[in-house]
Amino acid sequence: MKFTDLIAAAAVVSAILLFTAVPDAVPALGGFAEAHPFIMSFLKFAILGTLGEMVALRIATKRYTHRTFGLMPRCLVWGSIGLVIHTAFIVYATGTPNFLMGLGFSLPPDALADGDFATRLGLAFSISALMNILFAPLFMLAHGVVSMHIEKTGGSLLGFFSPIHISKLLGDIDWNMVWGFVFKKTIPFFWIPAHTITFLLPPELRVLFAAALGIVLGVILALASLKRNEATA
Template sequence: MLEAYINMVTANPLGMAAIQFAILGTLGEVASFSAVNRRFALPCNQMQLALKAVAWAVLGIVVKYGFVGVTGFADALLDHGLLPSFLSSGLGRAFLLSFCMQAVFGPQIMYFHRLEDNLILRQWNFSGMETALKALVWFWLPAHTITFMLDKPLQIGLAAAFSVALGFILGFAKSRAQKAQMSQAAA
């Protein structure tokens, strides 16, 4: 089964990135919203959810391009002797690629994704972006370090799965924050 998956990802990297992000990214949004509400619930109407799946698919393609781009960027820095050689293999390389992804590409992805959401929901809301940007350091930097330790065909799938994990984490954090606010208001 893993071999079939690897063959599909290798044969159609952009299509598979789109499919994986569409499914897992949307699942992460539903999971986050459901966690906040402590019951299964959709974060928007069904048409908007379908459009969000398309937005996640586009984001998957953007992330795939980002992975390829930061790899080329990091390789160029190493080839020109601008970085120490311990960053050229193993954990050092995985960390370098993850760092480049977060520093060079991460904020743009965050804002692009919020812009997609705003267009779908017909609003102009960038609240919470500070938390999203902080997640580049505390979540995505270590998560993508793990991701870049894997073989290339497995990287996008894990990145999409990490979106689900982050959805749960942020959903539970938001739920706890709302409880704390309600407790303070009642006191």
């Protein structure tokens, strides 16, 4: 185990101990999140999403970061993703019940909270499926383009705010990976089931759980990349 691994483990343990040893920490954060949901969404994704990419990089290259990784730009990108995801959760959690009722389904006023388990599960799955089929592919593609832009501009904040050459970056994308793995496998077999669970959770926990999923997906993508590299070696 490297020294950087010890630092990372110590940070995680310290965070756990904070919430264990300071009973008021959880209610205080919960109150702040309820009062400022978009700010908390930004912070949760900025921290956990960036951590997920660092863990994935550690698995793939034995390092948590490198010269062009761009820690601050990636924090900004993941924080912005948190804002978009929080907005998408509101839109799809509100719109999907109306869509289903338009198809003739009968739902209680707040089906995710007041329905029986079968109703809640069916609605959570429907919200997740619609969001991941209609919204996720373009969103994932945009995230991939911005990540490539960070790498190609040296990982600096100045480079991050330079113009993004979208057409060139789209041409550099590994479409076999994007279509064959990210779209065809992670969406139906990971994101739709995972976000079904997300929408079964209380509203105040959904964004946090979604941000934590970024770490899990980062590990999955890193392992898939290692497997693909071994197969082509």
